[in-house]
Amino acid sequence: MTNRLFDEPIGSFLERAASKAATPGGGAAAALAAALGASMGEMAAAVTSAGTGDGGPSSTVAEAAARLHAARLAAEELAEADMAAFGSWMAAYRLPKGTEEEKAARTRSMVEATDGAIEVPLRLLRLCVSGLHAAGELADATKLRVLSDLGISAVFLASAARAAELTVRMNLGDVRDPGKRERARDEAHTLLAEADRLQEAVLTAVERRMETEHK
Template sequence: MSESLWAASGDELLRRTASADPTPGGGSIAAHAASLGAGLVLMAIDVTLGAKGTDEDAAAALREARGRGEGILATLHAAVDADVEVFEALMDAYRMPRGDDAERADRTAAIRVETVVATVAPLDVADAALEAVAFSVAVEPLVKPGVRSDVLAGRDLLLGAARAAIRTADVNLAGLDGEPALHERRQRAWDAIVTALQSEESA
């Protein structure tokens, strides 16, 4: 990967996403969307901390929470480019020579390894996005009413990004027999999304 997707302008990122270029794909864009969702929650925290009359106990809790949010955001930020890199590694494995039995065996083994890696990457995005969802729930009652909508909008982006990341993982999971831990991890993330959405509906 020659250049970080974060170095691209918004127009360039959109153009590349909407083109026949295979990257950025679902995993990278899910991580990008989740980063923006987490960013909205952090913005609401900063606005509240900078506002006059913010309760001291709430401010202390928000300052502590902000550190957690920054860590999640850093994970999501890195995942944008990481997903491209693992996809390129998988494509390199598919391009390996297969002229004889030994080469074919090496290629098959490499594809297997890189497919697992390319499955873990979007599942990592889903897990980080869901961690950010929980973070947003914790800070929502502490922020100013005027920016509560930003927390909610950020959460919606995070839930959508988590779901999109799982969809990306599903493409690889379909061909991965003998990896029960990955299938179980995927199901846990999906169940967490369903639970979060049900909580939203009952709130």
């Protein structure tokens, strides 16, 4: 059975990321940042929910926690998917191209591999936006002692979104279809703008509450 990336100690991940190894690269690192961001938001929701009595946490907190939990698990899977996508691209790149048939087969494989290399970071961008929406729903409900953690959640998720957008843009250079290239670029740009907006909203709410509480 193949070991999953997130079953390894974090130190092993960092050692591999710092090495000459092809993976994990920027896409997997972005997914790790997203997973950390979702984790911080999920933790803030858990602490806020603790001690709420028989009624349990509010529906808003519970729903946001569930979305952040799902985002964390999905980010872990996307780290694996990013490395698999890179492996597929390298395998396609190394295919023989001595004959016309081989060239055609290689081109088809390259197109498929490039599509995967773009779709994975796009999925990560969508995930980050979803996580930031959930963090925003917690901004007014989170307990003070974990308020900064919620802000950190937003920072990590927005940073992961920016990293994913960079990955999309880099990989667009291998897309031959102008329409496909434009659609992916536009979606990535729109998602990043939304992530930036949501991060700003969360941080504004967090900082406002911190200033009020510390007066």
